[in-house]
Each structure stands twice: as structure tokens, then as C-alpha cells.
Amino acid sequence: MSERRKVSFIGLGVMGGAIARHIALAGHELTIYNRSPERARKWSDDNPGLVHRIAANPAHAAQDAEVVITCVGNDDDLSEVVLGPNGVFRMLKKGATFIDHTTVSARIARQISVEARDLRIxxxxxxxxxxxxxxEQGTLTLMCGGRDEAIEAARPVMEAYSARIVHVGKAGSGQIAKMANQICIAGNVAALAEAVRFAQASHLDMDKVYEAISGGAAQSWQMDNRWQTMNADQFDFGFAIDWMRKDLGLSLDEGRGLGVSLPVAALIDQFFADIQAQGGGRLDTSAIIKRLPKKGIS
Known part of the structure; x- marks a missing residue:
């Protein structure tokens, strides 16, 4: 492993909890904090021996830390955790490293970067x-914005849970790249839903169709991981529609600011809104297929 660091992780959701585990298993000294204390206690109970301490608030988590990592919900959550009265930047020392894995607006990412620069973080x-x-497997791709020296300071810890670390550009650039990523995923999963319904209505052997088309230009992560589950009406896993709508909202807002039209993303965002209206906001994004009727399918 790289040099042992004092790392504090804030936000133990589905993604954050798995990342924190990799950090501890890599040998770093781990402090955790979660807005819901019971989740932090449960994570500690489920991962015996991996936690150095459970912090009382974000500032407490940042005390004596060399690296602080956040993975929370949205712009407001991140602002409170980092810049609030009990935020990370109240206690994080000069020369330390702050890494944010939340998908948020480029605006808040740039604001936090300016505050960090003034604090020499x-x-x-x-x-x-x-x-x-x-x-869970430690094979994430990270899209990074920030100064060269910041990326290199963060890299030894980020390598514990990622397979690819790409320095996209200056502060906020990682968030812009993530918006592009979400636009692609939304279009992909919507088209996949139509293809599945089309093949079902044709009464084809779905396994054979997948075998035929997954080896060519139509292949995608969504196809490899969601073709079978969409065909079986299984949606209780993965990335929730509620979160995708949040991310597409960020993309559409950024597009308006850039003067860029995103008609396909806007249309698919409304398709996801249809599923939310049916009570499916917590289902995986592949549940977009539920808005398409099963024509002639028993």
C-alpha cells in the first residue's frame, strides 16, 4: 500500500460505505461520520476493526485528518458538511487534502475550491x-477537477477504490464530465428499454437476441448488466431514478448556462418523471421500461 494516512470519510450510503471499506482495508487510519448516527454505528458493527473513531460532526471528523472525503446527497448537503458552522473547513489543517465524490453542480465545486485555496488545502x-x-469491487472511475498538485496528493488514497483516475481539468471539470456521463447513460438506458420491449413483442428468444447484438456496436454496460433484469422486471438494485433526475437536472441547468440544447436528455428526464409519478423513484434507472406497455406479451 501507499503511505498510511489519517483519512476521514463522510457519507456512508451505498457508494460511500463500500469506498470507506476499501480505504480501511488498504491500511489507512479511518474516521467515519454520517448524518444519521445509527448508520455510522451499523457500518462500524458490520466492519469490525476497521474504524479508528466515529466523529460527532464533520468538523470533528476533519480534526487531525490528512485527507477528508465526502460522498453526500446534493449541493445543499455538501455546502453544510464542508462550509457550515460544523463543517470540514472549520478544522481541516493547512496542507491537508479534501476530496468530494458527490455529484453536484460545477458552481458549488468551484466555490469550495476557492475556499480551499484560501485555506491552503x-x-x-x-x-x-x-x-x-x-x-464494492474497488473498480470505480473517478473524473477529477482541481490543480495538478491536488490530484497527486489525493491519488494515493483514491487508488484504494478506483481502477481509473482521470484528471479532466480545473476545479468543477470533474462535475461537468459527470454530467456528460449521465446524459449518455440516460439515452442508453432509454433506448435499451425500447429494444427490450420490441424484442419481447416479437416473441423472440431474449437470450439469443442478447447474444446476437451484445457483441457488436449496440453493446454497452447497460445492455450487459440490465438486459436480463429488464426482461425479468427486476429493478430493485443499482442507481435510483430519484438520483438520476437530480443529475439530469444539473446537466440541463449547466446546458442552459452554456447555451447548449439537450433535447434528448430533457425528454428522457420527463420519462423518468413518469416513473416517479407511479411511485418508482427509488427503483433502478432501468425501470424506465415500466412506462412502455407490454404489447402482446404474456
């Missing part, structure tokens, strides 16, 4: 892709 916005499976 290395700062990296590093949204991720690779799904829950990637987090």
Missing part, C-alpha cells in the same frame, strides 16, 4: 461512475 472534485458494483 488541496481540493479535488471527483464524481464517480461504475455503479454500486464498482464501489
Amino acid at each position: 488541496h481540493c479535488v472534485d471527483a464524481p464517480m461512475t461504475g455503479s454500486q458494483i464498482g464501489a
Whole structure:
């Protein structure tokens, strides 16, 4: 492993909990914090021997830390955790490194970077892709924005849970890259849903169709991981529609600011809204297929 660091991890959701585990298993001294204390206690109970301490608040988590990592919900959550009265930047020392894995706006990423620069803290916005499976296996792709020296300071810890670390550009660039990623995923999963319904209505052998088309230009991560589950009406896993709508909202807002039209993303966002209206907001994004009727399918 790289040099042992004092690492504090804030936000123990599906992705964050798995990442924190890899950090501890890599030999780093781990402090954890979660807004819901019971989740932090449960994580500690489920991972005996991996936690150095459970912090009382984000500032407490940052005390004496060399690296602080956040993986929370949205812009407001991140602002409170980092810049609030009990935020990370109240206690994080000069020369330390701050890494954020939350998918948020480029605006808040840039704001935090400016605050970090004034405090002489290395700062990296590093949204991720690779799904829950990637987090559990430690094979995530990280899209990083920040200064060269900040990326290099963060790299030894980020390598514990990622297979690819890409320095996209200056502060906020990681978030812009993640928006592009989400636009692609939304279009991909929507087209896949139509293909599945089309093949079902034709009464084809779905395994044979997958075998035929997954080896060519139509192949994608979504096809490899969701063709069978969409065909079986299984949606209780993966990345929730609620979160995808949040991410597409960020993309559409950024597009408006850039003067860029995103008609396909806007249309698919409304398709996801249809599933939310049916009570399916917590289902995996592949549940977009539920808005397409099963024509002639028993």
C-alpha cells in the first residue's frame, strides 16, 4: 500500500460505505461520520476493526485528518458538511487534502475550491461512475477537477477504490464530465428499454437476441448488466431514478448556462418523471421500461 494516512470519510450510503471499506482495508487510519448516527454505528458493527473513531460532526471528523472525503446527497448537503458552522473547513489543517465524490453542480465545486485555496488545502472534485458494483469491487472511475498538485496528493488514497483516475481539468471539470456521463447513460438506458420491449413483442428468444447484438456496436454496460433484469422486471438494485433526475437536472441547468440544447436528455428526464409519478423513484434507472406497455406479451 501507499503511505498510511489519517483519512476521514463522510457519507456512508451505498457508494460511500463500500469506498470507506476499501480505504480501511488498504491500511489507512479511518474516521467515519454520517448524518444519521445509527448508520455510522451499523457500518462500524458490520466492519469490525476497521474504524479508528466515529466523529460527532464533520468538523470533528476533519480534526487531525490528512485527507477528508465526502460522498453526500446534493449541493445543499455538501455546502453544510464542508462550509457550515460544523463543517470540514472549520478544522481541516493547512496542507491537508479534501476530496468530494458527490455529484453536484460545477458552481458549488468551484466555490469550495476557492475556499480551499484560501485555506491552503488541496481540493479535488471527483464524481464517480461504475455503479454500486464498482464501489464494492474497488473498480470505480473517478473524473477529477482541481490543480495538478491536488490530484497527486489525493491519488494515493483514491487508488484504494478506483481502477481509473482521470484528471479532466480545473476545479468543477470533474462535475461537468459527470454530467456528460449521465446524459449518455440516460439515452442508453432509454433506448435499451425500447429494444427490450420490441424484442419481447416479437416473441423472440431474449437470450439469443442478447447474444446476437451484445457483441457488436449496440453493446454497452447497460445492455450487459440490465438486459436480463429488464426482461425479468427486476429493478430493485443499482442507481435510483430519484438520483438520476437530480443529475439530469444539473446537466440541463449547466446546458442552459452554456447555451447548449439537450433535447434528448430533457425528454428522457420527463420519462423518468413518469416513473416517479407511479411511485418508482427509488427503483433502478432501468425501470424506465415500466412506462412502455407490454404489447402482446404474456
